[in-house]
Amino acid sequence: MDQMKIGRFIAERRKANHMTQLQLAEQLRITDRAVSKWETGKSLPDVALMPELCALLDITVNDLLNGEVIVMENYKETSERLLMEMAQQKETTDKKLLSLEILIGVLASIILFGAVLAASFINMPAWARIVLILAAFIPFIVSMVFALRIEQTAGYYECAECGNCYVPTFKSVLWAPHMGRTRRMKCPQCGKVSWQKKVLSKK
Numbered sequence: 672m673d674q675m676k677i678g679r680f681i682a683e684r685r686k687a688n689h690m691t692q693l694q695l696a697e698q699l700r701i702t703d704r705a706v707s708k709w710e711t712g713k714s715l716p717d718v719a720l721m722p723e724l725c726a727l728l729d730i731t732v733n734d735l736l737n738g739e740v741i742v743m744e745n746y747k748e749t750s751e752r753l754l755m756e757m758a759q760q761k762e763t764t765d766k767k768l769l770s771l772e773i774l775i776g777v778l779a780s781i782i783l784f785g786a787v788l789a790a791s792f793i794n795m796p797a798w799a800r801i802v803l804i805l806a807a808f809i810p811f812i813v814s815m816v817f818a819l820r821i822e823q824t825a826g827y828y829e830c831a832e833c834g835n836c837y838v839p840t841f842k843s844v845l846w847a848p849h850m851g852r853t854r855r856m857k858c859p860q861c862g863k864v865s866w867q868k869k870v871l872s873k874k
């Protein structure tokens with residue numbers, strides 16, 4: 672998506688509808704600074720605002736994301752390309768999240784390991800050893816929940832039986848036996864239990 676092109680398009684449509692940045696902003700209950708940021712290509716309008724913004728500019732959401740009014744013949748092709756671009760963006764973000772998950776896991780393990788080492792080899796009262804180890808467990812547990820949450824929501828799990836790709840519930844991810852990122856879960860489509868691989872895109 673070309674943010675600069677979208678910005679120029681918003682400005683052009685706003686002027687065509689005889690509105691100042693402030694007038695457009697007031698209609699959307701946001702600041703004129705936000706409108707100015709869109710128009711200079713520094714940010715994109717929030718998805719939740721898009722329908723109302725498009726109604727005010729007298730364009731479709733498809734036109735907005737494309738940065739120009741789309742003629743009917745190209746309509747299907749353009750929306751398919753946009754959907755594909757959005758899917759690609761999600762894939763890139765998911766990839767980053769899954770790398771972050773590894774980093775979090777490693778860091779939390781180092782903290783816990785360090786605390787256990789310190790409690791074992793540094794001279795301190797027994798209660799201090801217990802407090803130290805318990806304290807190191809807190810970031811460990813927090814990061815495990817965070818990491819599991821990433822694993823649940825980034826990408827999809829693919830059913831080995833029917834090929835269905837889906838996002839499971841947090842509970843089913845939490846209790847599923849796993850080998851690496853492959854988890855043994857029940858498919859919501861065919862109902863069969865199988866080892867399901869993590870995939871970044873739906874096939």
Ligand SMILES: [Zn+2]
Binds near residue numbers: 831858859861
């Ligand atoms: Zn299935």
